[in-house]
Amino acid sequence: MHRKSSVSPQRIPKALSKLNGLNVDALLFLDIKNVRYLTGFTGSDGALLVGKRQKLLMVDGRYTNQARREVHGVEIFQYRDKIEGIESVVSDNSLKSVGFESAAMNVTTFLKLKKKLKSVKLTPMAHEIDAIRAVKDKTEIAHIRKAGEIASDSLRVLCDYIKPGVTEKDIAVELDYRMARNEAEQVSFSTIVASGVNSSQPHAAPGSRKIRNGDIVMIDYGAVYHGYHSDETCTFIVGRADKKQKEVYSLVKEAHDRAFAAVKAGASCKEIDRIARTCIESKDMGKYFTHGTGHGVGLDVHEAPRIADKSEHILEAGMVVTIEPGVYIPDLWGIRIEDMVLVKKNGFEVLTKVPKDLTILQ
Amino acid sequence: MHRKSSVSPQRIPKALSKLNGLNVDALLFLDIKNVRYLTGFTGSDGALLVGKRQKLLMVDGRYTNQARREVHGVEIFQYRDKIEGIESVVSDNSLKSVGFESAAMNVTTFLKLKKKLKSVKLTPMAHEIDAIRAVKDKTEIAHIRKAGEIASDSLRVLCDYIKPGVTEKDIAVELDYRMARNEAEQVSFSTIVASGVNSSQPHAAPGSRKIRNGDIVMIDYGAVYHGYHSDETCTFIVGRADKKQKEVYSLVKEAHDRAFAAVKAGASCKEIDRIARTCIESKDMGKYFTHGTGHGVGLDVHEAPRIADKSEHILEAGMVVTIEPGVYIPDLWGIRIEDMVLVKKNGFEVLTKVPKDLTILQ
Numbered sequence: 001m002h003r004k005s006s007v008s009p010q011r012i013p014k015a016l017s018k019l020n021g022l023n024v025d026a027l028l029f030l031d032i033k034n035v036r037y038l039t040g041f042t043g044s045d046g047a048l049l050v051g052k053r054q055k056l057l058m059v060d061g062r063y064t065n066q067a068r069r070e071v072h073g074v075e076i077f078q079y080r081d082k083i084e085g086i087e088s089v090v091s092d093n094s095l096k097s098v099g100f101e102s103a104a105m106n107v108t109t110f111l112k113l114k115k116k117l118k119s120v121k122l123t124p125m126a127h128e129i130d131a132i133r134a135v136k137d138k139t140e141i142a143h144i145r146k147a148g149e150i151a152s153d154s155l156r157v158l159c160d161y162i163k164p165g166v167t168e169k170d171i172a173v174e175l176d177y178r179m180a181r182n183e184a185e186q187v188s189f190s191t192i193v194a195s196g197v198n199s200s201q202p203h204a205a206p207g208s209r210k211i212r213n214g215d216i217v218m219i220d221y222g223a224v225y226h227g228y229h230s231d232e233t234c235t236f237i238v239g240r241a242d243k244k245q246k247e248v249y250s251l252v253k254e255a256h257d258r259a260f261a262a263v264k265a266g267a268s269c270k271e272i273d274r275i276a277r278t279c280i281e282s283k284d285m286g287k288y289f290t291h292g293t294g295h296g297v298g299l300d301v302h303e304a305p306r307i308a309d310k311s312e313h314i315l316e317a318g319m320v321v322t323i324e325p326g327v328y329i330p331d332l333w334g335i336r337i338e339d340m341v342l343v344k345k346n347g348f349e350v351l352t353k354v355p356k357d358l359t360i361l362q
Numbered sequence: 363m364h365r366k367s368s369v370s371p372q373r374i375p376k377a378l379s380k381l382n383g384l385n386v387d388a389l390l391f392l393d394i395k396n397v398r399y400l401t402g403f404t405g406s407d408g409a410l411l412v413g414k415r416q417k418l419l420m421v422d423g424r425y426t427n428q429a430r431r432e433v434h435g436v437e438i439f440q441y442r443d444k445i446e447g448i449e450s451v452v453s454d455n456s457l458k459s460v461g462f463e464s465a466a467m468n469v470t471t472f473l474k475l476k477k478k479l480k481s482v483k484l485t486p487m488a489h490e491i492d493a494i495r496a497v498k499d500k501t502e503i504a505h506i507r508k509a510g511e512i513a514s515d516s517l518r519v520l521c522d523y524i525k526p527g528v529t530e531k532d533i534a535v536e537l538d539y540r541m542a543r544n545e546a547e548q549v550s551f552s553t554i555v556a557s558g559v560n561s562s563q564p565h566a567a568p569g570s571r572k573i574r575n576g577d578i579v580m581i582d583y584g585a586v587y588h589g590y591h592s593d594e595t596c597t598f599i600v601g602r603a604d605k606k607q608k609e610v611y612s613l614v615k616e617a618h619d620r621a622f623a624a625v626k627a628g629a630s631c632k633e634i635d636r637i638a639r640t641c642i643e644s645k646d647m648g649k650y651f652t653h654g655t656g657h658g659v660g661l662d663v664h665e666a667p668r669i670a671d672k673s674e675h676i677l678e679a680g681m682v683v684t685i686e687p688g689v690y691i692p693d694l695w696g697i698r699i700e701d702m703v704l705v706k707k708n709g710f711e712v713l714t715k716v717p718k719d720l721t722i723l724q
Contacts, residue, residue: 061652062565100469107464107472108488126470173542180535185567186552203424205547290423 007040015132024099024123026051031104033299037133039071058085087116097121131304135318143228144320145351151223151230152353154178162361164213168193168206179223188222188229188301199334213239216333229301231322232352233338237360248327248335249358255279255325256337263348269311276325285327294322319343369402377494386461386485388413393466395661399495401433420447449478459483493666497680505590506682507713513585513592514715516540524723526575530555530568541585550584550591550663561696575601578695591663593684594714595700599722610689610697611720617641617687618699625710631673638687647689656684681705
């Protein structure tokens with residue numbers, strides 16, 4: 001009986017085709033998310049060697065049974081020590097040149113491996129594999145869509161809880177709990193709940209500050225489903241909003257909407273960033289928009305493509321990216337509005353579901 | 363006014379003294395936990411350069427204000443790009459040789475840095491700094507003790523919830539929630555709840571399996587407090603225990619107790635592992651004890667020293683380590699009993715508080 005793998009068998013040849021120029025006998029994948037993407041293996045440690053004649057997943061004894069269960073069409077090799085495992089696989093297969101993921105190998109490992117494999121040419125590959133996971137297939141999109149729903153549904157039912165007197169930490173704890181109860185495997189990253197002046201830091205950790213009337217409450221959060229992440233930021237105002245809050249919210253929302261309107265296959269990521277930035281600069285607030293406009297989301301919460309001023313990426317149908325302009329006024333407060341979208345041939349589908357019009361929580 | 367740093371100013375000179383043999387102008391710390399340990403900086407990215415005349419914490423714009431608030435007696439340097447930041451600090455200080463944490467630098471970064479700093483000798487340091495955090499000071503011990511209490515208190519009140527019909531995932535979600543409500547900053551690692559046959563895998567992820575009468579339920583979990591972790595494993599039996607479960611539990615408990623009895627300053631980690639292993643081998647179950655006996659716990663949940671058959675570490679007063687023998691019978695079930703202890707001059711203090719006698723949950 002042939003068991004069906006959870007991943008398409010096309011992923012490995014497709015990844016290899018991007019690497020043709022490297023001219024090596026085999027490729028060594030070390031980023032565990034890439035290993036998962038290419039094989040379906042969900043363990044936390046391992047390495048994948050793909051050559052002209054070999055497809056070998058190397059794991060330690062903890063993961064041998066799991067790898068056999070999860071991975072099909074790829075040989076499983078068990079090691080005691082990872083470096084020794086790589087060495088013996090490379091030697092046994094008489095490989096003379098191996099490309100490796102240089103961003104996923106540390107220098108200690110590299111120096112040991114070089115010493116053990118003296119006659120093998122080790123070729124670092126970094127940007128070549130940067131974007132192999134950027135375009136998602138149907139299964140991946142379904143998982144990301146579900147992750148987005150889990151997260152958004154959890155925050156929506158929590159809105160009544162966000163009121164004067166509760167702390168940032170309380171909100172984060174309750175939100176994480178609801179996501180977990182709603183089938184999230186884990187949270188995408190440590191949930192950010194930043195209120196009042198704390199929201200002037202783009203990535204403040206939730207603390208003991210109590211919500212007050214008139215506060216901005218910025219919540220950046222996500223859920224993981226089948227390994228796939230969601231990412232969304234909602235900025236609410238509690239009780240009443242002042243004039244400046246309304247003005248800046250409306251500006252950030254406009255930047256968000258304009259950038260959105262440019263999202264479709266073929267659009268340049270640099271240009272989308274430029275659109276959001278120009279909008280915010282038009283009100284002299286460019287200096288307060290201190291980060292990129294967005295990023296890809298998938299097995300990692302931050303992955304290719306980047307939507308930023310120096311990005312060379314072009315959007316393709318099937319990419320999933322965030323659009324997240326923000327304005328952070330030092331010592332006052334900040335506003336960020338972030339949605340996650342699926343890029344389509346002629347537009348996009350929004351995968352995060354909390355409405356982004358100015359919401360004043362009563 | 364001189365603001366008090368949250369970390370002892372002795373940590374940097376103490377770390378440097380371990381590295382005297384390296385003969386370099388300065389040391390570059392990249393492991394963010396080591397950076398936190400040495401400076402008090404709690405951000406997620408940065409680098410620390412310590413030379414004869416320099417103490418420089420390098421961070422990006424997200425973290426400049428936070429670094430100024432948290433760190434004292436160390437200059438703060440803001441970079442846009444980390445590699446460029448390191449380059450300019452090394453160049454501006456005319457350093458000719460720099461030791462760097464090779465386990466915390468990836469090969470992509472290393473190759474870029476080597477190219478930019480052609481006339482500088484970059485010396486990898488790996489094992490030299492392996493154990494700089496192993497001996498904890500009073501503040502650290504207080505944080506770890508509190509982390510252990512948060513976790514143990516949370517599981518104790520959850521015992522009534524563990525009964526036939528609830529799933530592994532339900533238990534993990536409720537436990538994580540209680541830890542968070544009990545002041546945990548986060549969980550030490552993804553909580554393991556493995557029931558029945560799933561417990562035969564040392565590190566199973568909690569799933570949809572429902573607890574049944576007669577099940578073993580193995581829970582490996584921990585809380586983080588002020589950055590410091592706890593680590594504890596409780597193995598319960600639900601409803602009724604059979605003869606073999608009782609026998610193996612009693613064997614693992616004996617291995618745990620014997621290893622404990624050997625814990626004190628001056629004891630060899632290898633010897634403690636040997637004691638636990640010999641006990642389990644005496645009943646012909648050595649092949650089912652597939653991992654080391656323990657590890658240090660602190661800013662990382664796994665850190666030096668290792669308590670394993672090839673460990674060269676010697677226990678010192680102030681180290682915090684786990685003792686966690688286990689027996690995993692393939693396709694049947696597994697039992698692990700883990701406590702976290704503070705090593706003292708003539709013995710130890712247990713920092714995890716759930717009683718480890720055989721507990722049958724009704």
